[in-house]
Amino acid sequence: MSRYNFREIESEWQGIWNDRGSFVASEDFKQSKYYVLEMFPYPSGRIHMGHLRCYTLGDVVARYKRAQGYNVLHPMGWDAFGLPAENAAMEKKVHPAEWTYDNISTMRVQLQAMGLSIDWKREIATCDPEYYQHEQAMFLDFMDHDLVYRKKGWVNWDPVDQTVLANEQVIDGKGWRSGAVIERRQLSQWFCRITNFSHELLLSLEDLQRWPNKVRIMQENWIGLSEGAYIDFKFSNDKLKSPLRVFTTRPDTIFGASFCALAPDHPISEQLSNTNSDLKAFIEECRKLGTSEEAIQTAEKKGIDTGLRVYHPFSDEELPVYIANFVLMGYGTGAIFGCPAHDQRDLEFARAYGLPVRPVVVPQNTNPKEFCIQEEAFVEDGILANSEFLNGLNVPEAKKTIIQKLIGSENGESTINYRLRDWLISRQRYWGCPIPIIHCNNCGIVQVPRDDLPVTLPTDIDFTAPGNPLERHLEWKSVPCPSCEQPAERDTDTFDTFMDSSWYFARFCSPSSSNPVDAKQAEYWLPVDQYIGGIEHAILHLLYSRFFMRAMLKSGHINIKEPFQGLFTQGMVNHATYKDVNGDWVEPQNILVDEGGKVVRADTGSSVEVGRVEKMSKSKKNTVDPTDVIESYGADTARWFILSDSPPDRDMEWTNSGVQGAFRFINRVARLVSDCQSSLPKPNLPPNEKFSEEENKLRQITHKTIAGVTEDYERFHFNRSVARLYELTNAISAYEIEESDVKHSWVKREALETLILLLNPMTPHLAEEMWKQLGHKVLLVDTRWPTADRSLAIDDVITIAIQVNGKLRGKLDIKAGTKEIKVQEAARDVTNVSSTISDRPIKKVVFVKDKLVNFVV
């Protein structure tokens, strides 16, 4: 018997599916659609295990839904702009475009070798002007609808690389590439007005029932709603006319106020610093501290008295105004009132600067005169005291009352504040989508006329100097102003690459439309029914995409709010780590277990210490290349292994023995089919009229497996499907018949065909090949999902558990549905049961139909 030749078989079927266009989505809008999407990859050069896992999961869903008769859209593209291309350009002297497109070609081949059911006709790359021209047009549309704007903002500036860095690129206050200490700089930048939708983005999370709870909670916290009030404090000094507005969630504690504090970046702080060098020095100090998270954590509460005084809104008391390092300009109004008794930070600050600590909320049944604040502020609910008209109220009541008072006296109002900030989208980078704006000395900010789009990147660029090459490219940069025709300059920034990935799923619906999206197509396909990707995008990408849909709706591009109906976040792929005697990491391929069971290096034979199982990473050298696995064992083996054992949302451990186990299974199924091929009846024959008991047993397992696997597929429990399919395979192997017994073989064929149909989404090449070997002319890819015969999926003989005092003492095989009295009688006769009960009186009998009997003695 020849061995299952996965190399030939897999590439053969990939060719056939491709030639027949098996996975091209139909444009027949009358069919029910199903849009499956995995987060598109960054073309780094090679696919990794994370890709293998993600795209396998998505492919199982896509093939399963296709078999169920849905019109499935399952596209693929490339998140092709980004920094690594520029780094490659600097290090290897390759043009970013060339590097990117080379990587795309390599990775496309690698993905295709996995046998994914992708509609490659819809492939897009975000670095293609064909794609990003629409992004530029939408940016201008957003601008017209006041959804983007330009403002001065504080950014992380790397003085060596001369560029802005994202927060996550700043590690311990230093640039991730240059290692230079990051400065905070104010630059004019473009922002998306995502905060326009704060409330809407928060509320709609309710509707995303098919998202993981965890992700919804993370977004909820990120948007960070807090209810409170603005309170206005009038200055007692005459210099400043308009009052100081602060935000607070505890307006009820206003009578405990002992100071006000401004953020170092607050306009008043800046104004004062112009004439006061002490203040100026303090503000500078705060700014340096600003970038390192560690520094923020350990920093003491520090402040400086501005000399300004404000009146308490309900008494004539004067409060000092400080500039304090712990007040943030980006939250609320950038100014607070300090109530040391009921806020830990304010307390620390008050202790440092000798400010009064006045409790105004005391625990229930406590005498206010005896209540004293020591090292910890009292932040719980309690009863108001020392607060005039608020005395005796609890905290929620006091909040309501004081807000009414504030409104009445025009000293404030109730408000809702969000943590979410507007999205800074300018990047001082070359390899990104150019911002279609021209800066003119006469006309200011001018849009590039739509007819002149796309603004494409220049190809002749110089990467020898640090900074943004677009900035230095005078020829590209200089253009006449579209409005006054005087010499002007292009915006030399490019978009954050999160812009590119915020709408690609919509472009897939009509990848060659002359508009960003074809409304009809988009409304048929969207929202994405099942989106799959890593948890690391829980906030940014998913929130930006949700914003983008709303912005596209507002600017008339689309009629969809939520892009992703269902979301699944897959776990990481981990691997054991190995360290040799020198303390160097060793690659898994270089590991051997010798005869004595000792783990050694394959090359030197020296002993190796097996370390923790950790996320695959280059630095720890514990990576395994999926392409190597596919070449040695085949795509089906790789897919089957990745789906076995671990639930898809949890981290999984990649092991060689696991891969070999999967390989064994693939070969076992192939053998099972080829061994009995000749003895099976022809396909599509009607069933026997009567089945023997043995036949019925196998049929029962077959139909139970259909029901179980279908349910598991719906719930992403692929590891359970794998277990069930092993069980079915074991049952088929154990079902022994005479070679010539064609009648009995009908049941065997039914079982085998079921196995293959159910395996199809997971190991499509094997399944397709076996289907053909069983004599089918119609391809498996065009064959419908089986339905379970419910009457067969139910057992007629059931094993009932017999307990005495809740402890299992025996089992009883009995017909399903047997009445309690009969079961009891039979149960009493079971040897261990009768001896355990002996002559003790039975107090009570618990009976659960078809499950158990419990005698309480």
Next chain:
RNA sequence: GCGGGCGUGGCGGAAUUGGUAGACGCGCGGGAUUCAAAAUCCCGUUCUGGUAACAGAGUGAGAGUUCGAUUCUCUCCGCCCGCACCA
């Protein structure tokens, strides 16, 4: 500090609404086949005692509810993730 999650054999993990804990796989042990090996097949495999039938213990620890708890409630311990001077 705040928010969320997870603790089950040697390992990954199963276990509908509370109802036979350990499915399935890996590993390990034994056997068959083979001149031998690989591959394959069969049997066993939670722990303790016992040749066995069987008995006792057992789902991080402790308590509670219940005829019955991996599942529900409370307290504690450990690990993981997210956010973090957010007023």
